[in-house]
Amino acid sequence: MTVAADLLKWLVGISTLMVFWEIAGRQAWLGDGLPPLSGVFDYANEPRSTELLLRSAGITATNASYGFVIGSLIGTLIACSGQIWRPLKQGLDTLSTFVNAIPLIALGPLMIVTVGEQFTPMATAALAVFFAVLVATLGGFERVPNVHRDVTRAYGTTHWRALLLVQFPNALPSLIDGLKLGVSTAVLGAILGEWFGAPAGLGVLIVSSMQNFQINLLWSAAIIGTVMSGAAYFLLALLQARLLRRLGL
Amino acid sequence: MISTLKGIWTRYWGILILLAAWQFFVSINNINSIVAPSPQGVVLSLINNADYFAGEALRTTLTASGGLLLGLLLGIVIAALAWSTPTLSGLLMPMALLLRSIPIVAFVPIIVRIAGYGTHTVLIVTTVLSFFPCYVFALSGFQEVAQVRKDFCRSVGCKTVGWRFFRYVAMPTAVPNILTALRVLAPTALLVALVAEFLIGADGLGYVMLRARSDLEMDKSWAAALLASVLSVTFFALFSWFDKKYRSNWQA
Numbered sequence: 001m002t003v004a005a006d007l008l009k010w011l012v013g014i015s016t017l018m019v020f021w022e023i024a025g026r027q028a029w030l031g032d033g034l035p036p037l038s039g040v041f042d043y044a045n046e047p048r049s050t051e052l053l054l055r056s057a058g059i060t061a062t063n064a065s066y067g068f069v070i071g072s073l074i075g076t077l078i079a080c081s082g083q084i085w086r087p088l089k090q091g092l093d094t095l096s097t098f099v100n101a102i103p104l105i106a107l108g109p110l111m112i113v114t115v116g117e118q119f120t121p122m123a124t125a126a127l128a129v130f131f132a133v134l135v136a137t138l139g140g141f142e143r144v145p146n147v148h149r150d151v152t153r154a155y156g157t158t159h160w161r162a163l164l165l166v167q168f169p170n171a172l173p174s175l176i177d178g179l180k181l182g183v184s185t186a187v188l189g190a191i192l193g194e195w196f197g198a199p200a201g202l203g204v205l206i207v208s209s210m211q212n213f214q215i216n217l218l219w220s221a222a223i224i225g226t227v228m229s230g231a232a233y234f235l236l237a238l239l240q241a242r243l244l245r246r247l248g249l
Numbered sequence: 250m251i252s253t254l255k256g257i258w259t260r261y262w263g264i265l266i267l268l269a270a271w272q273f274f275v276s277i278n279n280i281n282s283i284v285a286p287s288p289q290g291v292v293l294s295l296i297n298n299a300d301y302f303a304g305e306a307l308r309t310t311l312t313a314s315g316g317l318l319l320g321l322l323l324g325i326v327i328a329a330l331a332w333s334t335p336t337l338s339g340l341l342m343p344m345a346l347l348l349r350s351i352p353i354v355a356f357v358p359i360i361v362r363i364a365g366y367g368t369h370t371v372l373i374v375t376t377v378l379s380f381f382p383c384y385v386f387a388l389s390g391f392q393e394v395a396q397v398r399k400d401f402c403r404s405v406g407c408k409t410v411g412w413r414f415f416r417y418v419a420m421p422t423a424v425p426n427i428l429t430a431l432r433v434l435a436p437t438a439l440l441v442a443l444v445a446e447f448l449i450g451a452d453g454l455g456y457v458m459l460r461a462r463s464d465l466e467m468d469k470s471w472a473a474a475l476l477a478s479v480l481s482v483t484f485f486a487l488f489s490w491f492d493k494k495y496r497s498n499w500q501a
Contacts, residue, residue, distance in 0.1 A: 013343030033363030087259060095263025101485040103440040105447060105455065106474035109462060113285040114274070188352040192444070202355070207448070210358035218362060222355040229352050 035215050040223070043216035052205070052217075057224050060121070060202040064190040064228075067125025071186070072179055074126070075133030083141055083167050084159045096138055100131050104189060108196045117197040124193030128185040136178020140171025173244060180236045187229035286468035291475055294468040302457075306476055309453040312368065313442035313484075316375020317434060323376065324383025325427065329415065331384075332391040345385050353378050353437075357444050368452065371445040378441045379434055386430035390423025391415075398422075424499035428492040435484040443477055454480075 018037055025036030043049055082089040104124060111120040144167050152162040194203025202225050209217040258265070268288055275287045286294070295302060331338035357374055364370040398418055399409045408414060446455030454477045461469035 009339050010343045013340050016340055017344055030363045033359065088262075090259050091262035094260050097485070098264060098482055101436045101482040102478040103436065103443050103481050105440060105443050106458070106477045106481075109458060109467070109470045109474050184352065188354055191352055192354045195447075206355055206358050210362055210448070213362075215362060218359060222359055225355040226351045 032213075032215060035219065040216050040219045044220040049217065049220065053220055053224055056200060056202045056205045056221065057228065059200050060187070060190050060194065060225070061228060063121040063193070063201065064125050064186040064232075067122045067127075067190060068129050068183060068186040070122070071126035071129030072133045072182060075130040075178070075182075076137055076175065079134050079137035079141065079171075080163060080168070082138070083163050093138065096131075096134050100135050102131075104128055104192055108193070111193065112196050118199065120196050121190045121193030121198050121201060121203065125186045125189035128189030129182040132182035132185050133175065133178040136181070137171055137175045140174025140178075141167055143174065144170040169247070172247070173240075176236070176240045176243065180233060180240060183232040183236050184229040187225060187232065191225060286471050290468040291472045294466075294472040295476065298469070298472075302472065302476055305452065305454050305457050305473070306480060308368075309439070309442055309446065309455065309477070310480060310484075312371045312446075312453065313375055313439045316372050316442065317379045317431070317438035319372070319376040320379025320434075320438075321383045321427070321431065324380050324430075325387045327380075328384050328387035328391060331388055332415070332419065333410065338388065341384070345381050353441060354444055357441065357448060361445065361449055366449050366451070370449055371442055371451050371453070374445040375438050375442050379438050382434055382437075383427075383430050386426045387423055390426030391419045393426070394419055394422050421499055425496050428496055428499075432485070432488040432492045435488045436481045439477070439481045439484055 021034070021037045024030060025034050025039065028034075044053060078092070082092040104127070107124060107127060108120070111123045115123045148166050148170065149162075152166050157165075190201070191203035191206065194201040195207055198204060202221050205221045206218060206225075209215075209221060272288050275285055327341070331341055356378070360374045360377060361370055364373050402409055402414060402418060409418075442453070443455035443458075445451070446453040447459050450456055450459070454473045457473040458470050458477070461467070461473060
């Protein structure tokens, strides 16, 4: 019942938004910058623009997914290293606070030099995910009950086994939260990285259509980016629900 | 002496290693400063152009914090309206949740297209993109009033709707949430302001990064990036401190 009610709320909310948008666009309330929604859809449905949009979206999706996999692996590994070798831990906490606050766009100049313009989108996506996952995993380790830690120590368990059997499973829900946040930031990072001279992708499309007054193209690209990150978020949320049920949490 | 050094190392080894790796990368590859400046080059550029960087950093800080505060105010006001009219909150919730998964950078160009090129647009962009998270945090804060407090209000003859209940019960309950929103959003607001400056070409650190790079003044571009990072970390630290300091006054 509540699911149906929620769904209804969503449908009403989104259709209100769409209707409002259509009216605002038709009446040109915000000038040329906000075209009617139907106009955007018509534009995106033309074969030529569909092809362009899909190709760009494919490139961005590839960049984002590579970045997501690389970033989340490195983030998890580095967070775990602090559990295995304790002296690392304090410095890791400081590092994670610092890197988490670094604005992603500030890393653009760094990335084009170190990995090149072609791979910058992947690298910025990976960095964005890395931050999100590192912070979430470290937070997850913080929440491991002290009693559990004491038990592993009392039985003389090695750090590796304790990590594998106690700490990691305890941090898993938090890690998945981080992945869920990370998947949206991966798309964001890929789009942002494409501004620094990448050959193609949604980010390139967005900037060039902004500069050339191609409003319909701009909106279609932004909407596709949103749908992409929304869909990825939804998939991970489903996975999270299944996994947590499987773990009995 | 040695113990302080050791303390610094255990706390900051990550950052020190990053700096060392940077220096190593530049000197081992014998990279020209037009491609990648060394750490000293960047610091020197910061010191030599201190006035210039201070001005640009101040501008970015002001637009970012102005936008954040405007967005916060707007978020609190709309959340208060949504709290008193459930229909409105039902309508706004899907939008707010949708916006959470939106890649914000994709929407900066759109707002630029609508509002025009100029510093005022940077402010508008930061306001709009801070608004929704603030709204979500504030509304959930207003709705979190403990049942005990509602019961108490009823028993002394105060209604659990309306202005008086809002002013004396719901609003104080939401303060910790609003502090959290500020802490979490401070770096985001700065990022959004930088992105907007970068795209529009409005004065500020975001534009310095772009312009200095096209003038092949890499040390300046990196210096702006470094300054932006330091600014962002300071923002985060400041609001975390603020949060820590005042949270206990309001927590139930």
